[in-house]
Amino acid sequence: MPDVRLLGPVEVRRIAADLGLRPTKQRGQNFVIDPNTVRRIVREAGLGADDVVLEVGPGLGSLTLALLEVAGSVTAIEVDPLLAARLPQTVAEQAPGAAARCRVVEADALRVREVPGPPPTALVANLPYNVAVPVLLHLLALLPSIAKGLVMVQAEVADRLAAHPGSKVYGVPSVKAAWYGEVRRAGAIGRNVFWPAPNVDSGLVAWERRDPPTTAVSREQVFAVVDAAFAQRRKALRGALREMAGSSGAAEAALRAAGIDPLARGESLELDAFVRLTEQLRPSGTTR
Known part of the structure; x- marks a missing residue:
């Protein structure tokens, strides 16, 4: 030493x-x-x-x-x-x-x-x-x-x-x-x-x-969804992601396609669920 x-x-x-x-x-x-x-x-x-x-x-x-x-x-x-x-x-x-x-x-x-x-x-x-x-x-x-x-x-x-x-x-x-x-x-x-x-x-x-959990979407895109999901913690994801998806209906469709209950909240989702959701939404996020 x-x-x-x-x-x-x-x-x-x-x-x-x-x-x-x-x-x-x-x-x-x-x-x-x-x-x-x-x-x-x-x-x-x-x-x-x-x-x-x-x-x-x-x-x-x-x-x-x-x-x-x-x-x-x-x-x-x-x-x-x-x-x-x-x-x-x-x-x-x-x-x-x-x-x-x-x-x-x-x-x-x-x-x-x-x-x-x-x-x-x-x-x-x-x-x-x-x-x-x-x-x-x-x-x-x-x-x-x-x-x-x-x-x-x-x-x-x-x-x-x-x-x-x-x-x-x-x-x-x-x-x-x-x-x-x-x-x-x-x-x-x-x-x-x-x-x-x-x-x-x-x-x-x-x-x-560890290696990134996906290459289908970028880190910035996933983080943009995360930010939106937690921006209003009390809101169900269907409402929290309405603006990003374009409408509540589009948000619900993306959530269901990702295997997520539209009435769930962001605090119940693990990283892999956010990745699946991002793959359905594909936002143009730029956050870290």
């Missing part, structure tokens, strides 16, 4: 003080100060020496250092120029033998269109909670080389991402995440491992990539 010294509470606060940094809620800045937590995240992610890891929002580098203990290399995307500029120094100080294996990209993860270096094989991150779902879906769509991953998000978001049909929290994020792979809840994280401590609980979500 490389000689890596992880960050604890003292080191995190020292680096923040050096930068004159005060964590802000606007950017979801809650820094992990517990070495055992970041090692747990890396362990749950199932990383190995062959993995090229993409990290989003590395912050002060707590998770970055733990990733460098195990993975072949890390590409860290950081939107804050102050943090992006400091991270290479922190890696050089705490893990001098691993500095060459860490690449820092100053960018907004929601807007990146390519990631420099070798294609990433895994996504592991403590995602900013206010943009966690769109960032995750954007990167999974952008980078098909990502075969697995684990992210820490707000507990409620973790529940939604890993939810199954029939659950009260099953919805758009659940279906869209399922398009990319098998998603599972991978544990809970206490508030006391962060500085400052957040006002919400945190959870881990892990997944393994």
Whole structure:
């Protein structure tokens, strides 16, 4: 194992003080100060020496250092120029033998269109909670080389991402995440491992990539149907899809052709049912 010294509470606060940094809620800045937590995240992610890891929002580098203990290399995307500029120094100080294996990209993860270096094989991150779902879906769509991953998000978001049909929290994020792979809840994280401590609980979500469930229709088309189905959760699908299909009758015909009860709601449909329905409707969707 490389000689890596992880960050604890003292080191995190020292680096923040050096930068004159005060964590802000606007950017979801809650820094992990517990070495055992970041090692747990890396362990749950199932990383190995062959993995090229993409990290989003590395912050002060707590998770970055733990990733460098195990993975072949890390590409860290950081939107804050102050943090992006400091991270290479922190890696050089705490893990001098691993500095060459860490690449820092100053960018907004929601807007990146390519990631420099070798294609990433895994996504592991403590995602900013206010943009966690769109960032995750954007990167999974952008980078098909990502075969697995684990992210820490707000507990409620973790529940939604890993939810199954029939659950009260099953919805758009659940279906869209399922398009990319098998998603599972991978544990809970206490508030006391962060500085400052957040006002919400945190959870881990892990997944393994699988092939798209269909080639007959596109991901964008399926996602457009998903968005329409959940736009008014209380409506039966016959009514929710009326505008997309052109009429309630056309929506009902498509639902019946797909083997779905026209009075069912979106929350009862698994991904494969949405795929069958899209094959009948064939909308021109463009959402992620």
